[in-house]
Amino acid sequence: MVFRDIRQFIEALDEKGELVRIKQEVDWDLEVGAISRRAYETEAPAILFENIKDYPQDYRIHSGSLGTYRRLAIAMGLDPDTPIRLISEEYERREQQRVKPITVDSGPCKENIITGAEIDLHRFPAPMVHEGDGGRYIATWHLVVSRDPDEGWTNWGMYRFMIHDSKYLAGFPQPLTHLAMVLRDKYLPAGKPMPVAIVIGAEPLTTLAASATPRIKDEEVEYAGALRQQPVELVKCESNDLLVPAHAEIVIEGEILPDSTAPEGPFGEYSGYRGGGIRLRPLCQVTAITHRTSPILTMSNMGILDECSTAWALSQSLAVKRRLKSHGIPVTDVFMHPWTTTFMVVVGVESGGRKIAEQIGQILTARRAAISKIVVVDRDVDVFHPGQVAHALATKCHPGRGIVIIEYEGKANPVTPCYSAEERKKLKGATAVFDCTWPKEWSIEYDIPTKSCFTDIYPQKLQEKVLRNWTNYGFK
Ligand SMILES: Cc1cc2nc3c(=O)[nH]c(=O)nc-3n(C[C@H](O)[C@H](O)[C@H](O)COP(=O)(O)O)c2cc1C
Ligand SMILES: [Mn+2]
Numbered sequence: 001m002v003f004r005d006i007r008q009f010i011e012a013l014d015e016k017g018e019l020v021r022i023k024q025e026v027d028w029d030l031e032v033g034a035i036s037r038r039a040y041e042t043e044a045p046a047i048l049f050e051n052i053k054d055y056p057q058d059y060r061i062h063s064g065s066l067g068t069y070r071r072l073a074i075a076m077g078l079d080p081d082t083p084i085r086l087i088s089e090e091y092e093r094r095e096q097q098r099v100k101p102i103t104v105d106s107g108p109c110k111e112n113i114i115t116g117a118e119i120d121l122h123r124f125p126a127p128m129v130h131e132g133d134g135g136r137y138i139a140t141w142h143l144v145v146s147r148d149p150d151e152g153w154t155n156w157g158m159y160r161f162m163i164h165d166s167k168y169l170a171g172f173p174q175p176l177t178h179l180a181m182v183l184r185d186k187y188l189p190a191g192k193p194m195p196v197a198i199v200i201g202a203e204p205l206t207t208l209a210a211s212a213t214p215r216i217k218d219e220e221v222e223y224a225g226a227l228r229q230q231p232v233e234l235v236k237c238e239s240n241d242l243l244v245p246a247h248a249e250i251v252i253e254g255e256i257l258p259d260s261t262a263p264e265g266p267f268g269e270y271s272g273y274r275g276g277g278i279r280l281r282p283l284c285q286v287t288a289i290t291h292r293t294s295p296i297l298t299m300s301n302m303g304i305l306d307e308c309s310t311a312w313a314l315s316q317s318l319a320v321k322r323r324l325k326s327h328g329i330p331v332t333d334v335f336m337h338p339w340t341t342t343f344m345v346v347v348g349v350e351s352g353g354r355k356i357a358e359q360i361g362q363i364l365t366a367r368r369a370a371i372s373k374i375v376v377v378d379r380d381v382d383v384f385h386p387g388q389v390a391h392a393l394a395t396k397c398h399p400g401r402g403i404v405i406i407e408y409e410g411k412a413n414p415v416t417p418c419y420s421a422e423e424r425k426k427l428k429g430a431t432a433v434f435d436c437t438w439p440k441e442w443s444i445e446y447d448i449p450t451k452s453c454f455t456d457i458y459p460q461k462l463q464e465k466v467l468r469n470w471t472n473y474g475f476k
Contacts, residue, residue, distance in 0.1 A: 002077055002228045003203045005108070005247035006296060009075060010048060010062060016080055018045045018071055025051045028061075028136070033129040036063035036301040043068055043305065048296070052125040058294035059125055063301060065141065065204045066311035075204040076227070084314075084384045088335070091227070092318050099225025101232040107246025113238055114289040120166045121286065124250065124297050130268035134278055135162040137267065138169070138200070138252070141300035141307060143210030145197040145242045146179050148217075149186050154243070155179055156210040156220035161198055161252075161284065162264055169198070169254065169284040170264035174414075176368050178216050183256060183282065193255035195240035196284060201249025201298045206232055208307075212315040239287035249295045253288040268301075270308035272341050273417045276424075309338040320345055320364060320371075327363050329356065335383045343416065344373035348383040352376055352437025354401065361406045361433040370413040374433040380451065381436070392436040404433040 003009040013019040020039075026032050026049055039047055046064035051057060066072050070080040073087055082090075114123075126138035139161035147154050159173040173180040179196075187194040199207075209224035221243075225231045234243035239253045261280040269275035300307045313336040321334040330350035336342050347360055357376045364371055377383060381392045397403065412419065412429025419429055438448050450457055458466075 002205070002230050003075070005203050006062065006065070006201045006249060006298060009065070009204055010046075010296075012074055013046050013071065016074060018074065018080065019048060020045045021048045021050055023050050025053055027053045028055070028125045029053075029128045030131060032061055032063070032125075032127040032299075033301055036299070037130075037303055039064055040067050040301060040303065040305045046071060055125045060294070060296045061125055061127065062201070062296050062298045064307075065298060065300075066208060066307045067300075067305060069310055072311050072314070075208075084335070085333070085382075088314055088318070088333070088384075091314055092321075094226050094229060095223070095318065097226050097229070098222040099229065099231050101221045101225060101234045101243070103243060104233045104235055104246050107233065107235045108292045109235065109244065109246055109248045109251050110290050111293045112291050114291075115238065115287075119286050119289055121163045121169065121252070121289075122166055123289075124291075124295065126163055126297065127299060129299070129301055130274065130303075132274055133162075133267050134263065134265045135164070135170075137162050137299075138297070139171075139198050140302065141207060141298045142198055142200040143202060143207055143220075143245075144171075144173075144179060145199060145244055146182060146194060147242060148182050149190075149192070151217070153217045154219055154221065155182065155216075156224075158207070158211040160267065162267075164262045164283065167286050168262065169252070169286065170262040171256075171282050171284055172264055172267075173282065181216070187256070188258050191258045193257055193285075195237075195242055195253075195255055197237050197240070197242045197244045198252040198254070198284075199244050199248045199250075200252070201292075201296050202245040203228070203247065206245055207298070208311050208315070211307075211312050213319050237288070238290060248292075250291040250297065251289070252286055253290075254284040254286045256282045256284050268303055269415050270302045270306060270312075270341055271343065271415050271417050272304040275415050275417075304341060305338050309336075309341050313338065313342050316342055316370075317345065320347070324360060324363060327359070329360060329363070332379060333383045337386050337389070339386075340373075343371060343413075344375065345371050346375045346377060346383045346389050348377050348379065348381065349437065350379065351440070352378055352435060353440040354404065354435055357402075357433045357435035357437070358404050361404050361431055365406050365408055365411070365431050367411065368413070369408055369411050369429060369431055372413070372416050372418070372429065372431050374431060376433060376435050376437055378437045393434055396436040396438065397434045402435045404435065406431045406433070 049061040126136040161171040205227040235246040262283040264281035332348040
């Protein structure tokens with residue numbers, strides 16, 4: 001079952017014991033943030049805050065839509081107990097079949113239309129998410145629609161936006177994202193404002209699609225249709241020609257101005273640390289707001305085990321797999337474990353060796369070098385199993401010849417916590433590849449040690465007998 005909107009999804013979470021409704025009054029100023037952060041870190045259910053200080057009782061905040069693989073499974077219409085490997089396989093299968101959107105005349109996001117002097121971003125309970133954030137972030141789990149003015153293709157991306165004042169927002173599209181490139185190459189040189197629509201509270205797979213990284217001009221709306229296996233319904237904006245998901249909760253229409261910037265940040269980042277400082281970043285003037293009655297503001301609380309660590313990590317892992325495959329690497333599975341916040345990727349290969357490890361490192365750092373640790377494992381290691389990966393790293397990676405280090409400048413990921421201020425400024429960094437495969441020249445007879453695991457070190461017949469008798473021995 002695919003959900004029409006976030007409300008149906010929230011109902012499903014509730015039915016499956018994956019939602020806590022908080023009816024007690026909570027403060028948008030840090031309290032919502034602190035509660036949701038602890039919920040992510042303890043893998044507690046998602047939250048619907050139903051009573052927010054200073055706001056009407058029917059204005060709600062929803063946090064943690066896809067903070068766990070159980071909830072991603074629910075969003076995909078799968079059993080919440082589906083193992084991550086199977087979620088990943090299903091996700092990969094769906095990605096292949098793009099589905100074009102359809103346009104409709106109207107939708108719930110048009111229930112309330114606010115224009116002109118009435119525009120006030122403070123109508124919504126945007127939370128002060130972390131202590132020390134530069135301001136109240138209204139857009140942390142959302143999608144931003146924009147268009148290439150010459151070629152007409154539409155981009156969706158997830159780029160955070162902070163309230164600057166009642167009619168302006170400051171945002172952070174990183175320099176190499178599609179919105180930032182189109183802004184830099186097409187709108188700014190022409191001195192033209194860039195129309196955007198910030199869509200909050202769409203159905204979760206629709207929102208997730210915006211954070212995926214298909215190639216430039218490859219429209220994320222079709223990728224959303226692919227994940228949903230159903231077209232996204234779009235409706236035209238009030239103050240520009242962009243199309244937005246009709247069932248979204250809140251749509252903020254605006255223009256990124258060609259001649260102004262505004263302070264943005266700092267913000268608690270997906271790395272699990274407070275990042276950067278205050279920087280001058282794109283300024284967006286709001287031209288209209290439309291919203292459902294009794295709107296639900298969705299949020300992600302960036303930090304360990306947020307949506308980046310789980311749902312986004314899965315799409316990033318599959319992007320890594322596609323890239324390695326296209327370069328002829330004999331890749332089997334790829335995964336980024338939630339606690340590594342997408343800075344470390346585990347790559348499974350049919351057969352390894354230092355040469356393959358080096359190649360993998362080169363391929364994954366050729367353009368944007370977002371990942372700083374790559375762990376390469378053989379078929380005997382399940383990439384989805386954190387214990388097996390840690391065991392392989394501890395035992396199979398030679399501390400001297402098993403580590404490949406690739407250094408670069410101009411393309412490092414500036415939010416990598418271990419980089420110095422100087423390195424961040426120059427986008428200077430490094431990626432280490434840990435080769436946890438047995439050397440190619442090692443022979444099974446003499447060099448490769450047999451794993452002393454149940455499945456490896458006992459005769460097949462005995463294993464079968466033990467499994468048959470397991471409960472008879474007294475185990476559950
Ligand atoms: C929860 C979440 C928050 C994100 N925040 C930002 C952000 O503030 N700025 C940014 O550049 N990318 C952010 N990203 C990553 C982008 O959404 C991702 O790179 C996406 O591919 C951008 O779209 P594009 O490839 O069309 O530019 C975020 C991802 C997630 C899952
Ligand atoms: Mn894009």
